[in-house]
Amino acid sequence: MSTDYRIDNLDKAVLSALQADARTPYAELAKQNGVSPGTIHVRVEKMKQAGIITSAQVMVDPKKLGYQVCCFIGINLKAAGDYPEVLAKLQALPQVVEAYYTTGHYSIFTKILIRNIDALHDLLVNHIQCIEQIQSTETLLSLQQPIMRQIQP
Amino acid sequence: MSTDYRIDNLDKAVLSALQADARTPYAELAKQNGVSPGTIHVRVEKMKQAGIITSAQVMVDPKKLGYQVCCFIGINLKAAGDYPEVLAKLQALPQVVEAYYTTGHYSIFTKILIRNIDALHDLLVNHIQCIEQIQSTETLLSLQQPIMRQIQP
DNA sequence: GATGAAAAAATTTGCGG
DNA sequence: CCGCAAATTTTTTCATC
Numbered sequence: 001m002s003t004d005y006r007i008d009n010l011d012k013a014v015l016s017a018l019q020a021d022a023r024t025p026y027a028e029l030a031k032q033n034g035v036s037p038g039t040i041h042v043r044v045e046k047m048k049q050a051g052i053i054t055s056a057q058v059m060v061d062p063k064k065l066g067y068q069v070c071c072f073i074g075i076n077l078k079a080a081g082d083y084p085e086v087l088a089k090l091q092a093l094p095q096v097v098e099a100y101y102t103t104g105h106y107s108i109f110t111k112i113l114i115r116n117i118d119a120l121h122d123l124l125v126n127h128i129q130c131i132e133q134i135q136s137t138e139t140l141l142s143l144q145q146p147i148m149r150q151i152q153p
Numbered sequence: 154m155s156t157d158y159r160i161d162n163l164d165k166a167v168l169s170a171l172q173a174d175a176r177t178p179y180a181e182l183a184k185q186n187g188v189s190p191g192t193i194h195v196r197v198e199k200m201k202q203a204g205i206i207t208s209a210q211v212m213v214d215p216k217k218l219g220y221q222v223c224c225f226i227g228i229n230l231k232a233a234g235d236y237p238e239v240l241a242k243l244q245a246l247p248q249v250v251e252a253y254y255t256t257g258h259y260s261i262f263t264k265i266l267i268r269n270i271d272a273l274h275d276l277l278v279n280h281i282q283c284i285e286q287i288q289s290t291e292t293l294l295s296l297q298q299p300i301m302r303q304i305q306p
Numbered sequence: 307g308a309t310g311a312a313a314a315a316a317t318t319t320g321c322g323g
Numbered sequence: 324c325c326g327c328a329a330a331t332t333t334t335t336t337c338a339t340c
Contacts, residue, residue, distance in 0.1 A: 007218075020210070021209060021210070022175050022209040022210050023175070025315080026317070027317095035325075037318095037326095038317095038318080038320095038325075038326065039326075041317070045318095052217045053212070053213060054213065054214050055211075056175040057171075057174070057209070057210060058171035058206050058208075059210055059303075060168065060172065060303065061207050062304050064203065064205045065160075065205065094305050095304075097302055098301050099299055100225075100297070101295070101299065102225070103293065104292060104293035105258075105293060109293060109295075113304045138257065139257060140253075140256070142254070143254045143256060144254040145251065146244075147243065147249060148251050149250055151213065151215050151218060151220055151248075151266045152247050176333095178332080178333060178334090179333075190310085190334080191308070191309060191310070191311095191336080192308055192309075194334070194335065194336090
């Protein structure tokens, strides 16, 4: 799962293409890079083995599934040690799609996808702010997401 | 690209599986759901047509590519109208992997993946804080990302 | 609409350089 | 480590229900 592996330019080119479209045929990548499909296959397998490639996922448009609101909730805890319990409770809320343990303005920083503002209000009041270890929260509503991309290999 | 389409339970099951692994064979999804492979194919195509499925991407582990630091930079602008110019400048920085136009504590909120703290310091001082329309920034360093998942269909 | 088998395409394997 | 080509698996199509 985690052999060390130094990637070369071919790996980078393959990875870039697959980050954009995981279903790019190996034959096409082979032609673009002047190697055989078998070589592409070997490189992809190595990058999986090395843990560089973690998965292939179909991405969805949350709005098309009825999740109209994207926001961030910054959380401050009463005590730093309360982190594990709070995290477990956040994990149980499917609308919490990301959570980070952070230094700076907040202890825990979360990204939320939720149906609408009413549902957000309910989530905040009835599921988050009522967690006893939480001291305060701050909500940043996202109006637009103009940049969304993967890191360049 | 954007026909309206109301998804049913079969669509949801297929979508969930493909969100976890975009390469799940249609034959397997067919067996799991008691339908034929042809039906799975039709459903996936419909969800693509409807814009529900936007892409299939290979995901990478940023740390394995040498991006050891993940952080967020909240940005406040001198004037709200400066948003487009600032965004264009952020777009040119490949380490800015996400940007959101937000209400609340910041005008623009960004997610950054970068090699190390020295590179972060350079990015902040020499590429972000020197953008003239920016009034102030605030950095949240991520120590850990305990939750990372897609929204449930 | 869904089926299921047939056709087409892509992936994977293994021998040889 | 790479290339080639055969073997396997998967996707896609289509006549039929």
